[in-house]
Amino acid sequence: MRHILSRANRGILRQFAWSQAVLAFDYDGTLAPLVPKPERAAMRESTRRLLSIVAEEYPCIVISGRSQGDVAQRLRGIGVRQVIGNHGLEPWPATSGMRDEVARWLPLLSGQLAGLRGVSIENKAFTLAVHYRRSRSKKAARDAIVTAARALGSVRLLGGEQVVNILPAGAPHKGIALERERARLACDTAIYVGDDETDEDVFALDQPGRLLAIRVGRDRASAAAYYIEDQRCIDDLLRVLIEARQDRGTISHPARGR
Numbered sequence: 633m634r635h636i637l638s639r640a641n642r643g644i645l646r647q648f649a650w651s652q653a654v655l656a657f658d659y660d661g662t663l664a665p666l667v668p669k670p671e672r673a674a675m676r677e678s679t680r681r682l683l684s685i686v687a688e689e690y691p692c693i694v695i696s697g698r699s700q701g702d703v704a705q706r707l708r709g710i711g712v713r714q715v716i717g718n719h720g721l722e723p724w725p726a727t728s729g730m731r732d733e734v735a736r737w738l739p740l741l742s743g744q745l746a747g748l749r750g751v752s753i754e755n756k757a758f759t760l761a762v763h764y765r766r767s768r769s770k771k772a773a774r775d776a777i778v779t780a781a782r783a784l785g786s787v788r789l790l791g792g793e794q795v796v797n798i799l800p801a802g803a804p805h806k807g808i809a810l811e812r813e814r815a816r817l818a819c820d821t822a823i824y825v826g827d828d829e830t831d832e833d834v835f836a837l838d839q840p841g842r843l844l845a846i847r848v849g850r851d852r853a854s855a856a857a858y859y860i861e862d863q864r865c866i867d868d869l870l871r872v873l874i875e876a877r878q879d880r881g882t883i884s885h886p887a888r889g890r
């Protein structure tokens with residue numbers, strides 16, 4: 633993995649910034665710091681201000697594991713072109729069958745996990761998120777959740793920050809969602825920034841020259857080619873992206889003012 637903000641890699645960042653690029657961001661742990669109570673997650677004022685400018689310079693989208701309505705509300709006032717929720721599943725045509733499937737899972741899973749302290753199920757309509765942040769024995773909780781989830785049948789499990797996400801098998805993921813939005817917005821390239829296991833669906837697209845995959849935090853197991861040090865550095869990345877587009881403006885009109 634290489635540091636995207638290092639001097640040596642500014643060239644690649646510029647190359648993408650000067651192309652017809654869509655910028656896509658995960659929310660928690662990427663645009664907003666991770667917090668003990670996820671319902672309180674919010675962007676820093678500086679990030680909000682920078683993202684607003686970035687969204688004027690580039691088509692921007694946010695792809696989150698939260699429900700679409702939840703994350704859209706946190707982005708209110710920022711000109712993003714699309715907000716995608718539920719790890720890529722929402723909005724998506726023809727996923728109502730998946731909604732029914734999740735509705736069927738909920739009572740089964742609640743029954744299975746009823747005796748587990750500190751475990752809570754968040755119903756996000758298209759997926760379930762089982763949180764074990766407040767559990768005292770996290771490993772035992774996680775194991776029990778995974779066992780109960782597998783017993784539901786055809787599921788895909790995605791890990792995260794003290795959460796097990798349960799998705800219908802074969803559901804569109806973040807990578808598929810990004811591809812669809814890139815095409816819809818008539819962009820040639822994409823820059824994607826994410827921090828978690830669910831973002832690996834994007835990183836794994838592995839499209840050199842077409843996708844600039846940036847992970848928040850260095851992790852050798854990640855399929856992302858680039859990283860920023862930690863969540864705080866998102867502001868630096870946004871700043872560099874703004875500068876790059878504004879530079880393009882000056883370079884592409886060299887005769888201006890003569």
Ligand SMILES: [Mg+2]
Pocket residue numbers: 658659660661662826827828
């Ligand atoms: Mg995240």
